[in-house]
Amino acid sequence: MKNWLANVEYFKVKVVKQIAVNSLALAALMVGSFTHAADDAAIQQKLNTVLGLEVESVADSPVPGLVQVSTDRGFFYISDDGQFLLQAVVLNIDEGMRNETEVAMTALRLEGVKKMAPSAITFKAKNEKHVISVFTDISCGYCRKLHNEIGELNDKGITVNYLAFPRAGLNSENYEEMVSVWCAANPQRALTNAKAGESVDSASCNNKVAEQYMLGQKLGVRGTPNIILPDGSVIPGYQPADAIVDVLNQAG
Incomplete structure (x- = not known):
């Protein structure tokens, strides 16, 4: 017991x-x-x-x-x-050296440009096949060179959404000029004239120029033009229209 x-x-x-x-x-x-x-x-x-x-x-x-x-x-x-x-940059060895950092950045780019698309200055293609987003500055030589080919890009079915990236920063004359472009009665014409070296008529309005610039900062934009493709990949500089078309066609 x-x-x-x-x-x-x-x-x-x-x-x-x-x-x-x-x-x-x-x-x-x-x-x-x-x-x-x-x-x-x-x-x-x-x-x-x-x-x-x-x-x-x-x-x-x-x-x-x-x-x-x-x-x-x-x-x-x-x-x-x-x-x-x-x-x-994080590379995944077991997954064929996949760039994990680029995967994450791709998602951020697509989310960011989608959010800013309504406030972009758009040059729309009649027979649109692709849409690219371009961080641009009106005083940038290579931005002007790319804009000289905007008609060719549109003819090939590429719509261009321009986002403002005043390289001199937000406390600069450059920024104020880009605000005036975005606030112009005809922003497309004002941007084209500004990139041709013409003076910019002063204008003001509710605008997203500062937000677009900050988005560029967030996405690591260091220079212009900075071209974001529909898949979220990036061309970090000027490329001729034909080269951009080739990249887009290869990506499908």
């Missing part, structure tokens, strides 16, 4: 201990999930207060120990603890 009671007490203790262990494990999982959310908030705050970066989004990265952050100044990776910031 004593042995039987002893066995009962033993199993009772064992069950209680197992329940305690399971409860601790569940608590740890719950704390872990809350900690991750808190880390994201801490990362955003640190990037803002220490580096002055406005964080658009935080997401998991393909690399353990790193998260990817999209900011108003570009795309970065940062360690989970918020200590190390990297501006890098």
Whole structure:
């Protein structure tokens, strides 16, 4: 009888201990999930207060120990603890050297240009086959060279959405001139005239020039023209109309 009671007490203790262990494990999982959310908030705050970066989004990265952050100044990776910031290209060896950074940037480009399309200055093709978005500056020599071929691009079925990227920044005469172009009664004609070197009549209105410039900053635009293709890939500079058409046709 004593042995039987002893066995009962033993199993009772064992069950209680197992329940305690399971409860601790569940608590740890719950704390872990809350900690991750808190880390994201801490990362955003640190990037803002220490580096002055406005964080658009935080997401998991393909690399353990790193998260990817999209900011108003570009795309970065940062360690989970918020200590190390990297501006890098991540290549996936096991997937044929797939550029994981470019995959993420492609999605950001497509989302950004879609949002800004209504405020773009558009040169529309009659028989539209493709739509490209071009960050442009009215004083840029190669932007002017590309614009000289706008008729050829349109004839080949390519609609061009121009987005403003005043290279001198938002506190510049260049910016004010581009606002005047975007606010002109006929923005297409004003842009063409400005790129031909003609003076720009001053004009003002509610416009998205600053937002377009900031989008370019976010997407890592460093020079103009910067051509974003329908699949989200980018041509980071001038290419003749025929070369652009060839790239579009190859992409389908």
